[in-house]
Amino acid sequence: GESVGLHLPTLSVQEGDNSIINCAYSNSASDYFIWYKQESGKGPQFIIDIRSNMDKRQGQRVTVLLNKTVKHLSLQIAATQPGDSAVYFCAENQGGKLIFGQGTELSVKP
Amino acid sequence: GAGVSQSPSNKVTEKGKDVELRCDPISGHTALYWYRQSLGQGLEFLIYFQGNSAPDKSGLPSDRFSAERTGGSVSTLTIQRTQQEDSAVYLCASSFPGPNEQFFGPGTRLTVL
Numbered sequence: 001g002e003s004v005g006l007h008l009p010t011l012s013v014q015e016g017d018n019s020i021i022n023c024a025y026s027n028s029a030s031d032y033f034i035w036y037k038q039e040s041g042k043g044p045q046f047i048i049d050i051r052s053n054m055d056k057r058q059g060q061r062v063t064v065l066l067n068k069t070v071k072h073l074s075l076q077i078a079a080t081q082p083g084d085s086a087v088y089f090c091a092e093n094q095g096g097k098l099i100f101g102q103g104t105e106l107s108v109k110p
Numbered sequence: 111g112a113g114v115s116q117s118p119s120n121k122v123t124e125k126g127k128d129v130e131l132r133c134d135p136i137s138g139h140t141a142l143y144w145y146r147q148s149l150g151q152g153l154e155f156l157i158y159f160q161g162n163s164a165p166d167k168s169g170l171p172s173d174r175f176s177a178e179r180t181g182g183s184v185s186t187l188t189i190q191r192t193q194q195e196d197s198a199v200y201l202c203a204s205s206f207p208g209p210n211e212q213f214f215g216p217g218t219r220l221t222v223l
Contacts, residue, residue: 032209043114043201043214044153051209089152093209096160097143097169100153 012107019077021104023090026071032093035064035075037086038103044089047075082108112136114215116202122221123192131187131218135204142185143203143212144177153201159185160207192222 013019025033031052036044050057050064050073057064063076073090085108091098115134123129135142144156155169159179170176174192179185189196199219203212 034211036214043203043216046211046213049211091153095166096141096209097155097158097166098145098153098212099155100145102152 009102010105010107012109013080015080015082015108015110017080019075019080019084019106021075021077021088021090021106023073023075023101024071025073025090025092027092027094028068028071030092030094033064033066033073034091034093034098035062036089036091036100037084038089039086047088077106080106080108082110084108114202114204114213116200116215116218118218119216120219120221122223124223125194126191128188128190129192129220131189131200131202131220133185133187133202133204133215135183135185135202136213137183138206139204139213140182140207141205141212142179143205144185144187145201145203147199147201147217149198156187156200189220192220194222196220197222 034049035047037047038044048059048062048064050066055066061078065074087103087105089100089103091100117132140161142159145153146156147153157177158166174190177187199217201214201217203214205212
């Protein structure tokens with residue numbers, strides 16, 4: 001069946017370094033992708049989204065890249081800070097509902 | 111309030127009892143979603159309401175699960191005859207129509223003993 005998944009379950013980076021979190025998707029018809037950040041005990045918080053007619057979108061310290069040829073999505077966080085430590089989920093829009101990946105835990109070392 | 115609210119924040123129940131979880135979406139959002147998140151896992155879609163259309167119930171795991179949305183606003187997720195495997199965090203989200211950012215509530219942590 002269709003699925004959205006993440007390559008790495010955990011990622012540990014040094015404070016100040018850049019972080020890259022990857023995601024693979026299998027539904028080539030999907031038209032909308034979104035990244036969420038979830039801290040312990042809280043609901044997911046929107047980070048950035050991208051529609052399928054774009055390859056790249058930038059926010060504050062974050063960039064999402066979409067490669068439709070290989071069905072790959074990535075989230076880049078510049079100058080990673082301790083406050084970025086959380087679980088990051090990619091999600092794919094399918095008929096109005098979001099299908100979430102497994103999640104990657106980002107740990108930032110001071 | 112400014113965001114999605116859910117109640118209760120925590121619910122402990124005995125196996126076999128029924129539970130009701132409530133979600134208050136952001137005012138003006140016509141779409142409302144329920145997801146379930148087991149410990150250390152991703153979010154599992156349960157049900158999706160959009161305006162007056164019939165809800166998408168394709169994610170409900172069994173007929174013990176049901177949800178209503180009254181007046182296009184507040185929603186209640188009901189789990190009948192709860193089982194231990196129902197223990198999870200139940201998250202509600204709302205959005206404007208179309209593929210858009212979904213705003214999540216803080217969730218209800220359900221524990222079935």
